Every structure is written in C-alpha cells, then in structure tokens.
Amino acid sequence: MRTRDFLKLAGLSIASRILPASVMSLWAQAAEAQAKGRKVILVTFGGGVRTSETFSPEGLHNIPRLAKLQHDGFFYQTCQNQGVLSHFNSTASIVTGNWQRVDDFGFEAPASATVFEQFRKAHKAGPLDAWVIATNKSFAAMGSSAQREFGAPYGANVILPKQLLLDAVKDIVKKPSAANLSDRDAVHRRLETILQEGYESVGWTIFKGSRQMDKHVQSTLTRALGEFINGPEAPSSGDELTYFITREVMREFSPRLMLVNFWDMDVAHWGSYSLYLQAVTRTDRLTGMLWDEIQANPKYKDQTTLLILPELGRDGDQNTANGFLNHRSGDPSCRNTWLLALGAGVTKGATDKPIRHVDVAATAAAMLDLKPEGLAGQPAREILV
C-alpha cells in the first residue's frame, strides 16, 4: 500500500473519534444526499464482442463514439469474465457480483441477490427506481434473485422490447391479409394491442400491486413504440427499440439504477461477420445516444455514472470452434473484454490492471452507498470518488 493511500485510510478511520459529532452528522447528511442523487446505468454489449473489433487499434473504427468517449472516462483494458460463458450467467454475474452457474437460458433466477434488490431494499427505493431493459429475450428473470430475503418484491422492472416486437411481427406474418412487415401501421397497432392485453406473455415483469400494468408505464411505452415505428429510418433492430424504451423510461421515471442490455451483435452466430460488425457499430451509436440523453436530461446530467462493458467476448480467430461465431472456447478472446466508466465521480484515466465482471455490481453498489455482504466482487477503487 502506498503511503498516501495508507494515510487516507487511516485519516478516515480515526475521523469519527476526533471530530465533533455535529461535523460528523453534516458529513453523513451530505453523503446521503449525494447517494440519493447518484444514478448508475450499466450498459452491456450483450451477445458478446471481442476486443479485436472494439478497443484494439484495428477495431476502433467500429466504435467511433466510444473511441472518443474513452478519453472522457476511465478505461479498464481488461475486464475478465471468469464464469460460465453463456449470456444469462454472464450478465447475472455482472448484476449480482457473484459468479452465477444457473440455467444458461434464463429458466432460473440468479442464485444470489442482484444489485437491484440490494439497492431497493437498503434505500427503500420504489418499484420504478430500478429497471432492466434487455434485448435478449431470455432475460425475464434478470431483475431479481432466488434469495429468500430479497427476490421479486425488491427486484427491478424487466422489459424485453425485442420480444414485444417479435410477437407483433409474428402475429402480422401469420395473417393471410395484405398486411405485411412493410406496413408500419400494422406493426404499431399490434404492438399497442400486446401492451394493453398481454404484456406478461412477452416475459415482462412490471411491479405493481395488481396484474394491471401501471397506466403511466403503459402510455410511456406506447409512445416510445410509436416514435420507434414512425421514425425517419425504417427500424430493423431490436436494440434500437431497446434504446427508445430506455430513453422514455429515463424521461418519465428517472430510475436511479438501470441495466440496458443491447444484443444485436449476437447475430455473429449466423456466421455473417459484416452483420456482426454492423451490430457492433450500431451498439456504439446507441450507447453514444444514451450518453447524449444523460447529458441532455437534467435529472441525469452530472449525477450519473455509466458503466459500459461486453457481457463476454467471442472466440478468437485461431480457435478450434469457429472463431467469431461462438463464445464457448474460454480462450482469452472470449474471457477478456474491457470496461469504460463515464460520468459522475469518474476521473479520466486508464489502467491495464484487470477488473472482473463480478466487480461491476460491487462498484455500482459502492456508488449507490450500499454495503452488500457476500460478494465475490470488489469495488473498483479507481472510479470511486
């Protein structure tokens, strides 16, 4: 430990003994106020992306927004996924701070408490204060854990916009009428109907006393869908819808803790490198737009920390399976990704010191003034101010 760090720690530990109680009380109030205002948004490049297509010299052109933002934030060159290399377990490890080994396809809730539950329980935060907005349609159980003392009553709202879109599109495809997917109005009408009639069938978890969706939530989502469908460019991506829904949720409910899971880049499984690269660039653009929204929204500006990371990498080109198509080899290309922290409390810088996926929840918890127990992860001190 460096001398300065030691003195800092020592100073803090003896402060309560030597300072007057009134001063200590003021500090505590200030900390509480800061904690109340502080917001954390986790953004995952879901589906998996390799460093070679992102933060490598030859990959930077795929992520022009993040390449620029990198210099405004703190960048970890290596963020390790040491757990199970499936989508659900990878993201569940990120949000719980413990390596998760549950069902790979989301049929089980995370085994340990999520940061959403920790946050809501410790701060008595309301049901609209924590959200998971995920393109991956198997993430319905991502908002809360199987832990008895936590669980759904403290969980995040989970919405799966792509699943909503899928259901609407499927319904239209099956109708023998002239309506088809080029008819935006038809898709929009169907989306609205699903929202009004059966949002639970598409895997959403919106916390409310009854099974009725909160009218405010419903109107917010419907408006976002309208803007999405009638936007200037023909929308073709689940991630675009995820972004629009996220933006509307931020504007209407200003949650303090969110996970935004983009997932288009999992198209790599189709074996099209160009579609994968397009998805990477789209995710970069949408993440940049999310950052712009944070800057433009007074409820978020200067009080929000954005933690951006891939949920996993993908197999290296030399790998025995099939390179970028998969993410099961466990090679460094698959396990070693990166993390970019931006916004409130983050000083500019970079480090080659590795951080782990499980450290993300611990860091977010520290930012939200939580002290969860039993985490495998450690707070990342470099970005905790």
Add this chain to the structure above:
Amino acid sequence: MAVPRFDFAHVPVTFAAYFNEQLRGWEALFPAEQAYFERLGTYLEKAPPAMFASLAELEPRMGVTPQTWPRGRFTLQQVDFLNRNALYPEWRRVITQIFDQINPVLDGEIAAKGQPRLVMVIAPADLPVGPDRMWTRLKGRGRRVSLAVPDDLSQYVPLAITGKPVPDLAGSLLDLCAAARGPYSAWSVETGEALAGCARKATQLSYEKLSAYRQRLMEEVQKIAEKGEVRGPRQLGEKLKTLQPRDAEYSRDPVMSEFVRATLLAGNGTLLVNNTFVEWATVQAIRRAKPSLVVANFGIRNKVKPFSSLLIFEDQDKATAIPTQADMLGSYVDLEIFYQYVFQEAGKYVEYRNNTAYLFLAEGMDEMHLIAPPDFPLSAGERAPLTAIYRAAREWLRLS
C-alpha cells in the same frame, strides 16, 4: 467397419464419456474418423495411468461421482454439469494437456502416409473489391498469380474444375479424385449449383439444392419453439436428431444424411445464410472426412430485411413485400474472414500440413491467391489460363 470395443476402466470417466459418445454414433462417422478413433482407442487402452493423473485428481474436486457421472453414459445434463462447473476452465486445460501428449503419437502415424491435397475456394463475381483487397487476411502467405479469364463467366468454374469451358465429367478433378480415393475424398460445397454440373461421383453439397430440407427444418424448429418444449439449443438439437433429409441423394447414405442434418442444425446460421453453410460444411468436411480435394464455392448473401431479421425461422420472402436485394459489400466482408477460417482449419490436421495447395479464386478476377508447397507445379511469371490452373491441380493430386 464394426464398432470396436475398448477397455477404458483406467480412463477417468469424463474423458471416457467423450470417447464412448463417439462410438455410439459409429455408423454415422466417416472412414477417416473411424480410423482415428480406432487408433485413439488402441492407444488409450495401453496408455499409462500417469497420463490421466491430473484429470483423476480434478474430477472429484468438480463433484464427479458415480451418481453424477455413471460410467458409460453421457447425457445433456452432464454437458451442462461440465459447462457450469467452477472448475470447467481447469478441466479444459487438463484435457488439452492430455491430447498434447496423444496427438504427436497419432499424428506421426498419419504423417508417414501423407499424400498431396488441395483446397480450392472460389469467390463469386460482383464483389466490390479488386485483387489487392480480396485476400487481405492471407497476406504474407503465398503469392498472387496473374490469370487469363474467359469473357463468358459461365465458363470459369468448368474450366477450373474440368479443364473445359463446358463441364467435361471425364476430366473432372472431383470425379477423378473420388474414383481414385473414394467418394469422401473429394467434396464440393457451394451456395448455388455451378459445381453440381462438374462432378457425379464426388460428395456434393449445395445450399440451393437443400432448399426443401432447409425449409422443413425451419418449420419444425419454429413449431418446437412456439410450443415451448425445449429449454435451449442442446435440447433442441436432441429433439431434431430424427429429422433426416428426405432428398433422394442423401437418404441412401446414412453418413452424409447425418452430416447434412448436423451441419444445418448445429452450425449456427447455416440454415439461414448461404455462405455460412458453405463455410461450416467445408470446415466440418475437412475436420471429419479429411478429403484430399475440397472445392468451396461461395455466393452473394441477401440483405437482411427490416423486421424480418427478427424472425429467423420464417420464410423471409413471404414475411415482407420488400424486394430481396443482394449484399455485395457485406458478402465481401463475410467471405474475407471465411477464407482465413477454411485455410486455418486444414492447417490444424496433420493430414494437410506441408502437403496441401490452397487456391483462392474469384470468378472473373484476373488474379488468384496461391498458398502451396514450393513443388506445386505452377510457375510464376506469365498470365496463366484457367486450364493451366486445372492442369497444375491435377498433376499435384496425381490424378492421371
């Protein structure tokens, strides 16, 4: 070849399970695979227990017991058990270490019986780049060769494969190789049907010709997904194992029938993207059948349509009225990495090391990329006509 029997009592159960699983599907293995497992089994029977000491020590720490891993059985639950185990990365490391000891011994036997091999990869016309950007991932290996190409593009493939502008089966590299070394020694894999007319006796796969089977598989996958009967891809794969092709050309050959099914269902986007099918089928053919000659003929992939990309198992043409458009630039980007993957895959196996010529052609392009041993019979210098490429390939493969 009858299913061989081996005594693996001394082999740790997680290792033996992999081997036994291969024996269970013995009838669906190619001769090259059967020969490999024969050699591997014979070697393992005599292998000293010390070879497996690390694995034997690791298995109990992973929770492997006779209850969780009954000897002689291998189930999807066991696959999940491994994948989710905290010690899985270590298990993989140990397995790799064991194979690092085994492979040199088995490879030595094969290398002694080596023969010249040839991999030909043909890119479609209309890719929006010139020869300088066509094979950038292979730069530093091999050389570009100047070609004289016919004005009539329809003659390109027949000239390269049969030596004549109109397919001449008597001179077909594929048929000559198949006749000399067996049907699984010569493969053509393609998006369209250009190669289909250039051979009769070789093993041939065409994405277009499998259209009916692909459609049936997609419908079945869609049905199963809608019923919610399966939890994930592994379970889906198990359920779809019975859906063999009905097309006459494969139903008579159980090995190819299973190969086609597995390629379309286990190969990610192979059902949906023509070039992915060609790449994965080629890679699998090299890995499993170890052919002497492989010709992979790629095509142009279609653009992804708005919304319909979300419905991966729907008929894209029915799902939207927007006209289908070819994606030239996207296809170029896709193929550039596939050239590398095909090249690399062959290099992983002793059968192909130091004795394989790789010919990367592009329809209509006046250059090709050649990676070959120094004695490949194509001299540098003058622009070579496609017939010269054909003759060099034939001579290299010793096909008289």
